[in-house]
Amino acid sequence: MNTIDETTVGGLREALRGSVITPQDPGYDAARSIYNAMIDRRPAAFAPCVDVADVRAVISFARDTGTELAVRAGGHSGPGLCLVDDGLVLDLSPMRWVRVDPETDTAQVGGGSLLSDLDHATHAFGRAVPAGIVSTTGVGGLTLGGGHGHLTRRYGLTVDSLLSADVVLADGSYVTASPESHPDLFWALRGGGGNFGVVTSFTFRLHPASAVGVAVTVWPVDRTPEVLRWYREFLPAAPDELSGFFALLVVPPGPPFPEPLHGQKMCGVVWCYTGDLSDERLTEVFAVVNEPAPPAFHFTTPMPYPALQTMFDQLLPEGLQWYWRGDCFETIPDAAIDVHHKYGENIPTGLSTMHLYPVDGAAHQAGADDAAWAHRDAVWSGIIAGIDPDPANAEAIRQWCVDYWTDLHPHSMGGSYVNFIGPGESQERVRATYRGHYDRLAAVKRAYDPDNLFHANQNIPPAPDRPAHLP
Structure with a gap:
């Protein structure tokens, strides 16, 4: 790949409405700062794009000059795939906008928008899109990976609500992908990551979600075996209106937790x-938390859905050290529970955690081949995350995560939610994540990005030969 010099940067500046940021500019260090502070990369230039024309110009520049290209939307990529050393970063962050159409119950969302933007705009109409649990997450990266969150059991994956996407392709052309237009591309975008083009806007179907009932229940970590054995049976049999992700955690020093619990290792939901x-119904629904063991703490309240989405924002701000890995699970066997108990007892830092997100309920209503997301038979999507503010603890949190994942992986389905694949994991992990969809995705890649311009991602290289007819 070629490097960028001042002459070529000058040409790019002239082609854009937005600015170009290089290492000589005052805003460079801020531009290369992303959510995961463990990632320290130095791109040659950033191109914040204010519109589709800018996106097309940046793609054409990268293609014509042979410059390494990465695409950044929300900047939450755990492995830092939105940055590339010595190359060019196409930055969608200026394209933060949401337009809600209450007549059609849809929302069009700019490619640089965050979940906070989406939740704020749709909440005004008593609506939501099932997406994520941290409001600073980018809509683009989450959606292209498949997307799951608090509303998945009720309304499905994020991609199950995607109606269309406006995309700039590797050749600079601009298309709308939908079930009627470029259906092969639309299929691939729903879980295939950033392999196929730059999505400048998404159009989602909206769902009723104004206020929700929120509860937090924690038990001492030595109760993990009893709680997980109960949870694995209870939640899949519960109505789709109820969701709850299981966590291993260190209780943070703040509300709603009482001070005596601060700093204690716990399991929880x-x-x-x-x-x-109603108070009566919430009391009835959450009475079940007493079944596995008496909780150390239980808190229940109705709250606006966006408030739930921001619950972890202050606890997990940008700039922490992160190392994560994930897997999908159909069951939680006793041997896996033993692994969770072992590593829950040995959480290395106050923010490190493990989550099991339910991906059943409404997410199981779609067909196995309806979208690139390849785990319609999964019941949980798990993530192990080593997290700490101190770079001196980076190796400790990485090793805990790797060891935990290594011991747990034999009890998984072999693949992960693609956004939970960690730094340095093999190409075989990507193939395992897409299972029987991988070859079809490679064929779509060949049709839309035959030279693999978009490869700074969990990459699916183009199939070696373009088929006469894509499936």
Whole structure:
């Protein structure tokens, strides 16, 4: 790949409405700062794009000059795939906008938008899109990976609500992908990551979600075996209106937790209920938390859905050290529970954690081949995350995560939610994540990006020969 010099940067500046940021500019260090502070990369230039014309110009520049290209939307990429050393970063962050159409119950969302933008705009109409649990997450990266969150059991994956996407392709052309237009590309975008083009806007179907019932329940970490054995049976049999992700954690020093619990290792469930929010009904729904063992703490309240989405924002701000890995699970066997108990007892830092997100319920209503997301039979999507503010602890959190994942992986389905694949994992992990969809994705890649311009991602190289007819 070629490097960028001042002459070529000058040509790029002239082609854009937005600015170009290089290492000589005052805003360079801020531009290369992303959510995961463990990632320290130095791109040659950033191109914040204010519109589709800018996106097309940046793609054409990278293609014509042979410059390494990365695409940044929200900047939450755990492995830092939105940055590339010595190359060019196409930055969508200026394209943060949401337009809600209450007549059609849809929202069009700019490619640089965050979940906070989407939640704020749709909440005004009593609506939401099932997406994520941290409001600073980018809509683009989450959606292209498949997307799951608090509302998945009720309304499906994020991609199940995607109606269309406006995309700039590697050749600079601009298309709308939908079930009627470029259906092969639309299929691939729904879980295939950033392999196929730059999505400048998404159009989503909206769902009723104004206030939700929220509960947080924690038990001492030595109760992990009893709680997980109960949870694995209870939640899949529960109505789709109830969701709850299981976590291993260190209790943070703040509300709603009482001070005596601060700093203690716990297992717990963060609940979301979208049914009747009367006090009587919430009490009835969450009475079950006493079944596995008496909780050390339980808190229940109705709250606006965007408030739930921001619950972890202050606890997990940008600039922490992160190392994560994930897998999908159909079951939680006793041997896996033993692994969770072992590593829950040995959480290395106050922010390190493990989550099991339910991806059943409404997410199982779609067909196995309806989208690139290849785990319609999964019941949980798990992530192990070593997190700490101190770079001196980077190796400790990385090793805990790797060891935990290594011991747990034999009990998984072999692949992961693609956004949870960690730094340095092999190409075989990507193939395992897409299972029987991988070859079809490679064929779509060949049709839309035959030279693999978009490869700074969990990459799917183009198939070696373009088929006469894509599936």
